[in-house]
Amino acid sequence: MSGNTLGKLFCVTNFGESHGPAIGCVVDGCPPGLALSAEDIQVELDRRRPGTSRHVTQRQEADQVEILSGVYEGVTTGTPIGLLIRNTDARSKDYSNITDTFRPGHADYAYWSRYGVRDPRGGGRSSARLTAPTVAAGAIAKKWLREQHGVQVRGYMSQLGDIRIPFTSWAHVPENPFYAPDAAIVPELETYMDALRRDGDSIGARIEVIAEGVPAGWGEPLYDRLDADIAHAMMGLNAVKGVSIGAGFESIAQRGSEHGDEITPEGFLSNNAGGVLGGISSGQAVTVSLAIKPTSSIRVERRSIDRAGNPVMVQTLGRHDPCVGIRATPIAESLLALVLIDHALRWRSQCLDVSERP
Template structure:
């Protein structure tokens, strides 16, 4: 079956299930000569690792990454990079009694229909948020590609459980576990998480992404627009239910004179377009906001059915987060990086051809 690979030149394929032996990714198309170590990738994985604070799954996964191929003596060599992360703290006992029940808000029912009844019910199998660990690992490789051209991707929480930030101080997002740019809002969000945890419920929120240093010209006309590929990549994350760029849904209430970004010889005067025009980057910051749904695994009683179409009630046990935020934040960063790396390489190929670069002749040069 298809659907496990993203990208054209910088291609990422992920594999593995929540309670399987391991998860991982294969990255094809990464240029040679980039310094890359397991320690570098590990720093990104630490941002989404579970069990670090209250409100997160107590599952104790080390998320230790192994580079199996594509790197030699600390540098990429142009061949496929295979990354592997073993599951070391699997406990499937909570799923045995509900293995034939469709959990509300989960992909149990749709996977059951899609694959003719064959599915890994343990922790949701491949539909689990656990799958995203492979995305973050691959995103770290994409980050190395982007660093060579001064492109930086930062994601942070701007809303959680209805509590919204009043300011965006990006200097503090790595000083709190929610990646929140407003410390006052952060404290209120933490209180909300504890309240919701006692209720046996969960929370949704909004994550904003800022991509800085993106050159003008990334993106392909029509079907491979940069905006389209970014939307697809971000919406491929299980907990994502909405996305907007620049002014987003506010444009529906604007006039053209209000929405258009005036251009001067020195650049744009504002950025309601969110850094993308006609599906191609404009050289401005790319700004995206992502709506994240509440975690569907909750202790509150819910109505559903089982595989025999019998009505049942369910209270979901096991080890779950109260919110996909903050662990989804590095996942969103990773998906944006993967798309930008892919389109960067595509544009570099385009520019190289325009300049009619000659192939080197080792014996004549």
């Protein structure tokens, strides 16, 4: 099965299934000499971990990471880093009623159409469970970017369903399960999610991710543009149906006199470009916005077909996120960090000796 590796110089190959014995990844191309421990990775995994509040899946996974290779005496060696996360709380029997049917809006039908076989246990390879290795790899990327270039990658939820969340302070983001930047709105979000869970339904969300401290010059023209690679990586996150950079779709209604970010000796006066011009970083913050669709595994009965093409009614039991966007923030941060470290290494390999810089 192709399509499991992200990156060119900093390459992450993801493996495993939702209800298999373990999931994990191999990180190849990490520069040597980076101080790295399991604790460095675990702090990020704990942010994504299931079962941390009543608003997410109650699957109880410790998500304890094991470093199998690539680290010696506390530092990376430059060789492939093997990361393993064991599955300990899979309940495959919960999926017995959908073995021969397809959940509307889920990858079930598409996987079966392509491969002629699928693993129905928790969605198999299409499960959001496979984002845990992404976060583990992203922890390494975040650490290197922060220590080598002072880059900080962080995100927050800006909308849950039809509730828009105002940005008040970054300090509020880690203090609630929604990654909401406004503490005052959290009770409203909790009430909304409680009602949604009682209905057995799901909802979408909008996530904002920002990388500050990115120097000018990262990225490549045309097909390997920095923003193109960001969009490519973000669309690899389960349930993402839209990615915008900077002003995004709002730029449709902007005039050129408004959208074009004016430059002064002190810097840019705005950031409609989202920190990327012509596929190359401008030195401003890289800003990305994601649209997350509603979870397709819900208790509400819906029409579908079985493998023989007969009409059926489908209801999904088991433990699921009523809004996958609630745990998406650390995943989106990791994906942005993975793209940035890959482009940082590409810049270093080709343009390190370039001296003419503004």
